[in-house]
Amino acid sequence: MYFYKKIRMSGKTTIYDIAKKLNITAATVSRALNNNTKISEATRKLVMETASQMNYKQNKLALALKSGKSNNIGVIVPRIDSNFFATVIRGIEEELHPHGYHVIICQTRDDKNLEIENIDALLNAQVDGILMSISNVSNEQNESFNRILKKNVPLIFFDRKANIDGVSTVTINDFQGAYDATTHLIAQGCKRIAHLSNNRLIEIFRDRYLGYKQAIIDSGLEFDESIVIETISKVEEGRKITKKLLELDNPPDAIFSSSDFTALGAIQEINAQGFKIPQDICVAGFANEPFTKFMELSITSVDQSPLEMGRMAANVFLEQVGGNNGNIKIEKKVVLNPKLLIRESSSKFQLQKII
Amino acid sequence: MYFYKKIRMSGKTTIYDIAKKLNITAATVSRALNNNTKISEATRKLVMETASQMNYKQNKLALALKSGKSNNIGVIVPRIDSNFFATVIRGIEEELHPHGYHVIICQTRDDKNLEIENIDALLNAQVDGILMSISNVSNEQNESFNRILKKNVPLIFFDRKANIDGVSTVTINDFQGAYDATTHLIAQGCKRIAHLSNNRLIEIFRDRYLGYKQAIIDSGLEFDESIVIETISKVEEGRKITKKLLELDNPPDAIFSSSDFTALGAIQEINAQGFKIPQDICVAGFANEPFTKFMELSITSVDQSPLEMGRMAANVFLEQVGGNNGNIKIEKKVVLNPKLLIRESSSKFQLQKII
DNA sequence: TACTTTCGTGTAATCGATTACATAGAAATT
DNA sequence: AATTTCTATGTAATCGATTACACGAAAGTA
Numbered sequence: 220m221y222f223y224k225k226i227r228m229s230g231k232t233t234i235y236d237i238a239k240k241l242n243i244t245a246a247t248v249s250r251a252l253n254n255n256t257k258i259s260e261a262t263r264k265l266v267m268e269t270a271s272q273m274n275y276k277q278n279k280l281a282l283a284l285k286s287g288k289s290n291n292i293g294v295i296v297p298r299i300d301s302n303f304f305a306t307v308i309r310g311i312e313e314e315l316h317p318h319g320y321h322v323i324i325c326q327t328r329d330d331k332n333l334e335i336e337n338i339d340a341l342l343n344a345q346v347d348g349i350l351m352s353i354s355n356v357s358n359e360q361n362e363s364f365n366r367i368l369k370k371n372v373p374l375i376f377f378d379r380k381a382n383i384d385g386v387s388t389v390t391i392n393d394f395q396g397a398y399d400a401t402t403h404l405i406a407q408g409c410k411r412i413a414h415l416s417n418n419r420l421i422e423i424f425r426d427r428y429l430g431y432k433q434a435i436i437d438s439g440l441e442f443d444e445s446i447v448i449e450t451i452s453k454v455e456e457g458r459k460i461t462k463k464l465l466e467l468d469n470p471p472d473a474i475f476s477s478s479d480f481t482a483l484g485a486i487q488e489i490n491a492q493g494f495k496i497p498q499d500i501c502v503a504g505f506a507n508e509p510f511t512k513f514m515e516l517s518i519t520s521v522d523q524s525p526l527e528m529g530r531m532a533a534n535v536f537l538e539q540v541g542g543n544n545g546n547i548k549i550e551k552k553v554v555l556n557p558k559l560l561i562r563e564s565s566s567k568f569q570l571q572k573i574i
Numbered sequence: 575m576y577f578y579k580k581i582r583m584s585g586k587t588t589i590y591d592i593a594k595k596l597n598i599t600a601a602t603v604s605r606a607l608n609n610n611t612k613i614s615e616a617t618r619k620l621v622m623e624t625a626s627q628m629n630y631k632q633n634k635l636a637l638a639l640k641s642g643k644s645n646n647i648g649v650i651v652p653r654i655d656s657n658f659f660a661t662v663i664r665g666i667e668e669e670l671h672p673h674g675y676h677v678i679i680c681q682t683r684d685d686k687n688l689e690i691e692n693i694d695a696l697l698n699a700q701v702d703g704i705l706m707s708i709s710n711v712s713n714e715q716n717e718s719f720n721r722i723l724k725k726n727v728p729l730i731f732f733d734r735k736a737n738i739d740g741v742s743t744v745t746i747n748d749f750q751g752a753y754d755a756t757t758h759l760i761a762q763g764c765k766r767i768a769h770l771s772n773n774r775l776i777e778i779f780r781d782r783y784l785g786y787k788q789a790i791i792d793s794g795l796e797f798d799e800s801i802v803i804e805t806i807s808k809v810e811e812g813r814k815i816t817k818k819l820l821e822l823d824n825p826p827d828a829i830f831s832s833s834d835f836t837a838l839g840a841i842q843e844i845n846a847q848g849f850k851i852p853q854d855i856c857v858a859g860f861a862n863e864p865f866t867k868f869m870e871l872s873i874t875s876v877d878q879s880p881l882e883m884g885r886m887a888a889n890v891f892l893e894q895v896g897g898n899n900g901n902i903k904i905e906k907k908v909v910l911n912p913k914l915l916i917r918e919s920s921s922k923f924q925l926q927k928i929i
Numbered sequence: 930t931a932c933t934t935t936c937g938t939g940t941a942a943t944c945g946a947t948t949a950c951a952t953a954g955a956a957a958t959t
Numbered sequence: 960a961a962t963t964t965c966t967a968t969g970t971a972a973t974c975g976a977t978t979a980c981a982c983g984a985a986a987g988t989a
Contacts, residue, residue, distance in 0.1 A: 231725070233945055244969055249947060259967060280644060280700045281945035284635045284974050290699075291646075291678070298664065300881075305660040309653065312681055321678045321699060323646070326667055344645075344676060345635045370586070454868070483868055490870070510865035513809070513838055515845070526655075588975055599939055604977060614937060636975035639944050 232275040241269055252277075283345065292536065293341035295325045295334065295351035302508055303525050304352065307377060310529020311350060318537060320347070327354040338363040348373040348536045353381050356420045373539040377532040378523075379423055387539065387551040389532045393423045396521040396557030397430030400503045401475050403519070403559060405438045407501050407567045409473035413446040413464050415457060415481045427477045427505060446471055450481060457484020465492055472500055473565070479504035479511050479520055486518065486564060501565040517562035524555050531555065587630040596624060607632075638700065647891065648696035650680045650689065650706035657863055658880050659707065662732060665884020666705060673892060675702070682709040693718040703728040703891045708736050711775045728894040732887040733878075734778055742894065742906040744887045748778045751876040751912030752785030755858045756830050758874070758914060760793045762922045764828035764856050768801040768819050770812060770836045782832045782860060801826055805836060812839020820847055827855055828920070834859035834866050834875055841873065841919065856920040872917035879910050886910065 234248040241248075243262065251258050251266035269275075283289040294311055296304040312322045323346065325337035334354050341349055349367055353360065353376065364383055367374045373387075380388045404412050414431045417424040428447065435442045446464065450456045457480060464471055465488070476482035482504030486496060494500050496516060503519040504511060511518035531553050539549050589603040596603075598617065606613050606621035638644040649666060651659040667677045678701065680692035689709050696704055704722055708715070708731065719738055722729045728742075735743045759767050769786045772779040783802065790797045801819065805811045812835060819826055820843065831837035837859030844855050851857060851871060858874040859866060866873035886908050894904050 231945095235945075245946080246948075246970080247968055249945095250968085253947085255948090257966060262967080276694075276698050278639075278700060278945050279698045280635065280639045281974090282947080284633075284639050284944090284976090285946055285948095287974075289635060299654075299667065300657065300661040300664040302655065302657070302660075305657075306655040308679070309655040309681065312654065312679060316680075319695075321680075321695070323676045323678050324663070324667060325671075325676075326664065339631075340674075340676070343631050343634045345633060510868045513865045514868070515870050586975095590975075600976080601940080601978075602938055604975095605938090608977085610978090612936060617937080633975050636944090637977080639946090639974090640976055640978095642944075 231278075232270075232273045233278070234275070237266060237269050237273060237275060240273070241265060287345070288347055289345045290319055291321045291323050291344065291346045292348040292350060293323045293325060293337075293344075293346040295327060295337050295341075295349065297329050297352065297354050298326050299324055303378075303506060303523065306525035307352075307529035307532070310526040310531075311533045312529075314530045314533035315536075329354045331355050331357055331359060334360060335363045338367060342367065342370060342372065346372065347540060348375070350375045350377060350532050350536060352377055352379040354379075356381065373536055375532050375535050375539075377528055379421055382422075385550050387535045387549065387553075389528055389535060389553040389555070390423070391523050391528065391555045391557045393426035393557070394430035394433070396505065396523075396559065397427040397475070397477070398434045399430075399557070399559040400505070400519070400521055401431045401434035402438070403561060404473045404475060404501050404503060404565060405434065405440065407473070407497065407565055409501050410440060411443070411446070411469065411471045412440075412473040412475055413448070413471035415460060415474060415476035415478070415485065416447055416449045417452060417477050419449065424477055431475055452478035452480045454480050454484040454487070457481030458488045459484075461485040461488040462492075465489070465494075474500065474502050476502070476504045479506045479508040479518065482518055482520070482564075483510070483514075486514075486516065497563065497565050497567050501567065503565050507560060512560075512562065516564055519562045519565040520560055522558040522560055524558070527555060586633075587625075587628045588633070589630070592621060592624050592628060592630060595628070596620060642700070643702055644700045645674055646676045646678050646699065646701045647703040647705060648678045648680060648692070648699075648701040650682060650692050650696075650704065652682050652684050652707065652709050654679055654681055658733075658861060658878065661880035662707075662884035662887070665881040665886075666888045667884075669885045669888035670891075684709045686710050686712055686714060689715060690718045693722065697722065697725060697727065701727065702895060703730070705730045705732060705887050705891060707732055707734040709734075711736065728891055730887050730890050730894075732883055734776060737777075740905050742890045742904065742908075744883055744890060744908040744910070745778070746878050746883065746910045746912045748781035748912070749785035749788070751860065751878075751914065752782040752830070752832070753789045754785075754912070754914040755860070755874070755876055756786045756789035757793070758916060759828045759830060759856050759858060759920060760789065760795065762828070762852065762856050762920055765795060766798070766801070766824065766826045767795075767828040767830055768803070768826035770815060770829060770831035770833065770840065771802055771804045772807060772832050774804065779832055786830055807833035807835045809835050809839040809842070812836030813843045814839075816840040816843040817847075820844070820849075829855065829857050831857070831859045834861045834863040834873065837873055837875070837919075838865070838869075841869075841871070852918065852920050852922050856922065858920050862915060867915075867917065871919055874917045874920040875915055877913040877915055879913070882910060 234245045237248045238245045248266050251263045294308055299305055315322060327334040349372060368385060375387045377389045380390060416428050419425040419428055432442055448460050450460055474485045482502055486502050489496055489500050496502060505521045507520045507522040511520045535551050589600045592603045593600045603621050606618045649663055654660055682689040704727060723740060730742045732744045735745060771783050774780040774783055787797055803815050805815055829840045831840060837857055841851060841857050844851055849855050860876045862875045862877040866875045890906050
C-alpha cells in the first residue's frame with residue numbers, strides 16, 4: 220500500500236498507466252506515441268493528450284534494453300582537468316548532443332589498471348561507443364581493446380592512439396608541428412636548439428621528437444642527442460633541466476619543448492639567470508595552453524585544435540554507427556594540421572622591428 | 575541464422591546461456607553470481623567457472639531497469655572547458671568512481687533552454703542524481719527543478735545555486751573571499767579600490783560585490799558605486815573598462831576583479847599606460863586560474879577549491895542516497911572557505927623588502 | 930516410522946518499453 | 960450477397976536481469 224503510493228508519488232507514468240486509463244493496450248499506446256504503424260488519428264490524439272496530461276516521460280532505460288542502444292558513449296582520458304582534454308570533451312559533447320547521445324567521462328590518471336577497469340565498466344553499461352586517449356603503452360590493454368571490438372562497439376582514439384587494426388583515429392600531425400616550430404627557431408638564427416621531450420613510448424612525443432630532429436637535419440645544422448632530454452610535463456622539471464642546460468660549456472640558444480609547462484619552466488630559469496628572451500635564447504612550447512598567450516612575454520606554441528579534434532572524433536563515431544550495416548568496419552584516420560603560433564618568446568625579428 | 579551468428583559473435587553471454595549450458599535455470603545462475611540466497615557450494619562454483627569461461631558480463635542496463643538504479647549521475651555545467659568546472663568534475667568523478675557511479679556531463683553554454691533540455695534528458699535516462707551549477711536565474715527552470723524533486727532524484731547545486739527548499743548546496747563563501755581580498759588591498763595602503771563585477775543576478779557575483787563593499791565600509795573608506803562596473807569575464811572587457819577607469823579625474827589605486835580574466839585585462843591596460851603594478855596600482859582577481867601563478871607578475875587571487883567542491887558535492891549525493899529511506903529529505907548546505915593567495919600583483923610590502 | 934524443518938532449485942512475475950503476428954470489423958470488390 | 964482487402968487494435972514474446980513464492984528431497988526430531 221505504502222509502496223504503491225510511493226511509486227505513484229515519484230511521478231512515474233508508464234505506457235501501461237496510459238493504456239489502463241484509456242482502456243486500450245500498451246502496444247497501442249506505444250504505437251501512438253511513436254507515430255509508428257497505422258493508428259487512427261482519433262486514438263493517436265487521445266493518447267498524446269493523455270500522455271502529456273499524465274506527464275508521461277519515456278523510460279530510456281527500458282528502450283535501451285529493448286533496442287540494445289543506450290545512447291551513451293564513453294570518453295576515457297588521462298585527466299579531465301587539463302585544458303586540452305576538457306576542450307576535446309567539449310567538442311565531443313557539442314557534436315553528439317544534437318544526436319541524443321550522452322557523454323560519460325572516465326579518467327585513468329595514467330593508470331593502466333584504471334584504464335582497463337573503465338573500459339570494462341563502459342562495456343557493461345552498454346555504451347554505444349568509446350572515444351579515448353590512451354594512457355600508456357603496454358600489451359595488457361590490447362586485450363581490452365579487442366574486447367571492445369569483439370562486441371562491435373565503435374572504438375575511436377584521439378590524440379594518443381594505439382595502433383590497432385580496425386580502429387579509427389583522430390590525431391594531429393605532431394611531427395609537422397614540431398618540424399614547423401623547430402624550423403621557425405632556426406629561421407630566427409638559432410643554431411643550437413635543445414629539446415625538452417617526454418616519454419617517447421607515447422607516439423605523440425616520439426613524433427614531436429622526430430619532427431624536431433628532422434628539421435635540424437634538413438637545415439644542415441648539427442644534430443646533438445645530448446641536448447634532447449626526456450622529462451615530464453611540469454613547470455619545475457622544465458626549470459631544473461634548463462638549469463643544467465645553461466650550465467653546459469656549450470649551452471643552447473633555443474629550446475623547443477614538447478610541453479608548454481616545461482617551456483614555462485625554461486623561461487623562468489632563463490630569466491632567473493639573467494639571459495634575455497628571445498634575444499639570447501628563444502623558446503617554443505607545444506599545446507597552446509591558455510597561459511601561453513596571457514604571459515607578458517607570450518610563448519610561441521603549437522596549437523592542437525582540441526575543439527576540432529573532439530568534433531572530428533564525434534563525427535567519426537557518428538559515421539561509424541550511421542552506416543552500420545553490421546559487419547562493415549570503417550577505419551578512418553583523421554590527421555589534423557597543427558598551427559604554429561609565433562609569439563614573443565621566439566620573435567627576434569618582430570621584436571627588433573618594434574624596438 | 576545469420577542473425578544468430580551475429581549475436582553470438584558480438585560476444586554477449588547472458589545468464590540464460592549459462593543456465594542452458596548447465597541445465598539449470600537462470601534464477602539459479604543469478605543467485606549463484608550474486609552470492610545471494612543459499613546456493614550449494616557446488617553449483618556456485620560451477621556457475622562462477624562457467625561464467626568466466628563463457629566470458630559473461632552482467633548487463634547493467636537490465637539491472638538498472640529492474641532495480642530502478644542506473645548508477646549514472648548527471649553533471650550540468652555552463653561549460654566544461656573552464657579550469658574551474660573541469661576541476662570540479664574531476665573531483666566528482668574521483669569520488670563517485672569507487673562507488674560504481676558513472677558521470678554524464680552536460681553543458682548549457684549559459685542557455686536556459688539547453689539547461690531545461692538537459693535536465694529532462696537526464697531524468698528520462700533515469701539518472702540517480704543531478705549535480706549542477708545553474709546558468710541563469712529565471713523562473714522557467716524552477717519547474718524543471720521541481721520535476722527533479724518530484725521524482726525523488728537527489729539534486730545538488732554547486733557554486734552557482736538557486737535557492738530552493740530541500741536542495742543541498744556546496745558553495746564557497748564568496749562574500750568572505752571578496753572581503754578578504756579587498757581587506758588585503760586596503761592593508762596595502764590602497765584608498766580607492768575599483769571593482770570589476772559581473773551579472774549580479776547570479777548569487778556568487780552579488781556576494782563578491784557585497785563582500786567587497788562591506789570591507790570598504792568596515793575600513794572606514796568611502797564607498798563609491800561609480801567605480802563598481804558590471805561586465806563579463808573576458809580579458810578584452812577587463813582592458814576596456816580599466817582604460818575608462820584610468821581616464822577618470824580620480825582614478826583608482828587598486829582593482830578587485832570578480833574574475834581573473836578581467837583582472838588580467840586590467841593588468842595589461844595598466845602596464846600599457848605605463849603605470850607600475852603593484853606600486854601605483856594593485857590588482858587582485860578571483861578564481862585562481864592557473865595562469866595567475868604562471869605570470870611573470872603573478873596575480874593575487876582567491877582560490878575556490880574546485881577539487882574539494884566536487885568531492886563535497888559527490889559526498890553530499892552519496893549521503894543522500896545512502897540514508898535514503900524513502901521520504902527522508904536531507905538538506906545540506908556546505909560552504910567552503912575561500913583562500914586568498916597573495917601574489918606579486920598586490921604585494922607592495924614584500925616587494926619593497928625584496929628591493 | 931511419521932512428521933517437521935531446512936536447503937537448493939524451479940516457476941513465473943516484474944522492470945517499461947517495442948514489435949511480429951493474429952484478429953475483428955469495416956470497407957471495397959466482384 | 961459473398962469474398963477479399965484494409966485498418967486499427969489486441970496478444971504475447973522479447974531485451975537481461977532479480978526475486979517472491981512454491982515445491983521436492985534431504986535431514987532432523989519424536
